[in-house]
Amino acid sequence: xxxxxxLIAISILVAIxxxxxxxxxxxTGQYDDDYTPSVRMLxxxxxxxxxxxxxxxxxxxxx
Numbered sequence: 478x479x480x481x482x483x484l485i486a487i488s489i490l491v492a493i494x495x496x497x498x499x500x501x502x503x504x505t506g507q508y509d510d511d512y513t514p515s516v517r518m519l520x521x522x523x524x525x526x527x528x529x530x531x532x533x534x535x536x537x538x539x540x
Contacts, residue, residue, distance in 0.1 A: 502508065
């Protein structure tokens with residue numbers, strides 16, 4: 478039974494270690510995306526669906 482307590486304690490320490498490593502990586506910018514903003518202008522913009530009111534307003538603006 479004491480082995481279970483030992484394994485639980487060790488697993489909690491390992492989990493805390495991984496959590497500290499994750500928080501440190503996030504704070505130092507490890508997960509920042511530096512590549513996408515530089516190539517975003519090369520991609521086509523998504524087409525926005527117009528609602529019925531928008532097309533009506535656009536047709537009246539041509540007058």
